[in-house]
Amino acid sequence: MKERLARGAAWLGATRVIVNLIGFVSTIVLSRLLFPADFGLVAIAVAVQAIVGSVTELSTASALIRHDDPQDAHFDSVFTLNILRAGFICLLLFGSAHAAASLYNDERLVDILYVLGLSALIGGFFNPKTALFARELRFAQEFVLAVPQKLVGLVVALAIALLYQSYWALIIGGVAAQFAGLLTSYLLLPYRPRFSLVHGREFMGFSVWIGLERAVGALNQRAAPLLIGYALGNAQLGYFAFGDNLAGLPTREATAPVSGVFLPAFSKVKSDKAVLRDTYQRAQALLCAIALPVGFGFAAIAHPLILLAVGDKWLPSVIVVQVLAGVFAIDMLWAGIWPVALALGETQLLFRREVINTSIRLPLIIAGLSFGALVGVLVARTVSSIVIFVLNMVLVRTLLDLPVRRQLAANGRTIGATAVMVMGLALLQQSIDFFRPGAVSIVSLALLTLVGAVLYGATVLALWIRAGRPAGPEETILSLLNRVLQSQRVTAMSQAVFGSHR
Template identity: 30%
Template sequence: MSSPRNRSLSGALIQGSVWAIAIRWGSKFMGLISLGICARILTPADYGLVNMAMVVVGFSQVLVEFGMDSALIRSRDATTGHYDTAWSIKVLQTVLISLIIFSTAPFAAQAYDDSRVMPIMFAVGAAGLVGGMQNIYVVNFRKELDFRRDFLFSFVPRLVSFVVSISAVLALRSYWGLVLGICSAEVARSLLSYRLIAQRPRWSLQHWRELTGFSLWYFLDGLAQYAVNHLDRAYIGKAGGSEQVGIYAVGREVATLPSTELVLPIGRALMPTLASLNNQRDRQIAAIQKAIAGVSLIAVPLAVGFALVATEIVRILFGDKWMDATPIVAIFSLTAMTSGFRYTAQQTLVVLGYVRVNAALSWAYAITVLALIVPAFSWNGVLGVAWLYCAWTFVSTAAFGFYMVRLKVLQGSEVWFALLRVVCSATIMFVAVSAAAKYVDASAIVVLVLKVVLSALVYGVSVYSLWVLAGRPDSSERIILGHAAAAWKKISRFANRLS
């Protein structure tokens, strides 16, 4: 039986995950509405144009990212001087990023052979200069597990961006509506950070050596992650034009919504929780194993389920002119199956101090994928690039799993049996729903609803049945069932009071 302290940490992680998921799903729900509205006014070429500009902007940002937030979260003894130093370094980063963006904008426009890229980069660079000045003390929302205020800090700027984007696109009927939405979020985030926290940082570089001790490897890992996630769009934009990159980018973003909007927020809550156990190895390993199994229990079926409804999602949200994005959505949905395992493993390596290993594995993945993008595009265009990412993501995830075993973080057979139950249940769901869908002839909305309901029922029954056959182990299924039972009791008591 777990101790009260164990339960409190589990509760903190669950509560933090719920708030973080609410942040991501709330903002992405608005993002989907915004995308659905704007996509019916703008064209794939408009979206591709903004994406092409943002690739260069994002690369400029990652070039000077030293992970100050992560350094403060990992440190349990950070003083005011450390926060002042972290803020000062981030200010220097922000100024340098803006200078890079402003100076490279003409070259980016020339490389893409599209002069419209340059003013977009100027606008985003100026807004980023304001956004980068935000109050460093907002990192304490995560460090102190204050996820309610973290929710507010993350959600409000996205709400501002949502309102500005839709209003500007409706008014201007131009891609500049998207640009204004991006810029407004940066400005709102900086202003809100000083509104929420009274404490103010001061200029200081006193602890710069200490804070940047692990930053080189953090930077290299971030650079590899950026290369994998964005340079494909840069190449497609150069080789195929703005319309091709627009279809590809939107398809990829939509496909990864279910998994990333679950996995990334849990990772946001997981890192500070695991960092608090740095001196308790056994409990930390147990927490890591439960996190991997628990995230996969939900991320895998969401990814597979999204592949099942790719056609309906694209047709309902964006209309027929975006149907070329359907196979992109389906392929990247399958790729997202591994996101839960992979992202949790990356967070674990950072928390345990294996930042070099994390960077090395990420670079091995990045170099291989980038080396194969050109032949993949030559083979089958954007679909070839999508299949390349799908195949190599599974290989890379296996490499992370192998290293986690070497570090003895993944011990025993329980975690592997838990993952096997998830994969088997998701496979049963895919086969059953695909077979049943052949007999349904209805509108896209009706088919979507039927597929979602059937997927949830088949997966739920499969997971529960396999868990029972395994002897009802103390696993993620038991935890989820326990919380579901507790929630049902609360709902029943509330209903009884009303009656």
């Protein structure tokens, strides 16, 4: 299983690298063609769509992944449930369009929410059998499924932005990507849709608490954009939405190859708690060894990166990226709790956890917005993430009998090396007066990135050797690198041998 997980992670890694690159290019180019208020307007509509969608969340794909033996009747039931859900979402978005436009005093939201409603309806016809890819750890197909739809969305969005310089580029690009994904899902895995609810009650029983958890989670995550747009206007929301999206991009995409295999991996060892506990701790440590340096490193170079990529127009987003990139990295310290609880069937526990998280974050965001505007929201997000991080460590202890001290100790070297990297990058930028006019270039930004990578890698390796080379993420990464190098040597030898006989 380790070999299959490693191959799956490699395919997911390749997928996320390309998707990440496409997403980054899309964000940068569109931010040059559009204005902050455009991003703010779309952020309001997307937040409404996310909340409406999460209220009706069924998590049927997760149910299929953890199912012992899904048959055609199960896929037909999932397909039917997804269609019913999509139709309900479409009606809710249609019904809420005028209310949202009135609340934010912007009639453009009506047409945007109508289009997003139709987009949700399209998504309901997605091929449910694609859940087999994750269930059977066949992540090469995930590559074929994800990359083309992202490319289609990018091309359509850029075409509309270049021709019309309109916020519709952000909306239509997303709809085009979804439609491309729908077509690809049936090309990859043939499936003849049939309407059936034979196993509908089974999936609803599994999904009810997940649906409630996702609904509360959407409110938790989407409350800030809605409140900022209402209190501060579209322009300020545009700066926040742009920075929020950019800040999460590197951490989310860099960790996807690891986190993407958590649920199928944990589901396969869920019957043995000791093995599950060990698997969780090793996987979580590896995730953090990637997330912390990527997130905090991105925060450290946010100012020169934004200045170079999108110019002075977006400088108010710098502080958003600097704060939230670190917050997203901290959140990765407990990211494995959701797939563990799902594998164990503890869906009600996930709902209670999300209620507690929201009851902490939402009041802090409202208070921060009231007293400190956009900066206050960022402070609230930071404080709430730290508090929620502690609470989730306690929850992991409950689920897996894994003491909080051991959870933190597994990430101690990663935390120390990340701190050294951030301090080194800060000193380097100050010492060479990095922000004087004309100082920022692709070469200087690449130099900063290289210095950060070397600082982190050298420090974490030194700490690992000093600790006696214990089992941990360093051992896993070195083992993977060794396998890659060995496979390259074997390939080179084969070419030499067969080449000599030509």
